[in-house]
Amino acid sequence: MPKDIYWVCVFQIDPTDLDAFKAVVRPLVEMTRQEAGSLAYEYNVSPDKSSIHIIEHYQDSAAVVHHVRQTFSQFAEAFTALASVKSFVVYGNPDPEARKILDGFGAVYFNRFDGFTK
Numbered sequence: 001m002p003k004d005i006y007w008v009c010v011f012q013i014d015p016t017d018l019d020a021f022k023a024v025v026r027p028l029v030e031m032t033r034q035e036a037g038s039l040a041y042e043y044n045v046s047p048d049k050s051s052i053h054i055i056e057h058y059q060d061s062a063a064v065v066h067h068v069r070q071t072f073s074q075f076a077e078a079f080t081a082l083a084s085v086k087s088f089v090v091y092g093n094p095d096p097e098a099r100k101i102l103d104g105f106g107a108v109y110f111n112r113f114d115g116f117t118k
Contacts, residue, residue: 004039004117005064005092006057007107011083015049021082028075035071037063052083061098068101 013021025043032041040057058064072079088107099109 001093002112002117003060003092004057005061005090005094005098006040006055007088007090007102009054009056009088009105010086011052011054012086013050013052013083017082018045018049021052021079024075024078024082028072028079031071031074032067035063035067038067051086061095064094064098065101 029041029043032038037059038057039059040055042055044053044055045051046053056067058067085106088102088105090102090107090109091112093111094102094109099107
């Protein structure tokens with residue numbers, strides 16, 4: 001069974017806060033880029049600038065735990081002051097430690113039953 005874990009988060013944001021949000025995200029992305037277990041980390045904004053979709057992909061549960069505890073935690077307060085979670089869908093099978101962390105974001109879990117990732 002594959003150990004990688006990925007998710008799509010949808011956040012609501014006031015369009016007038018987008019520049020401030022980008023200023024928080026920029027160093028967060030750069031720090032995440034340096035994480036050995038981070039495979040993808042992508043931010044996307046809707047045309048009306050009110051919705052942010054974040055795609056994150058990690059090699060395993062340990063990488064998820066490291067990202068949230070070591071990297072994201074440094075930005076969490078500023079991040080959540082500007083954006084609120086609308087949905088958080090996790091794909092894969094995080095271990096109990098990672099699941100406990102993701103539960104704090106209101107995660108909904110989907111388990112693979114077929115398919116592949118190249």
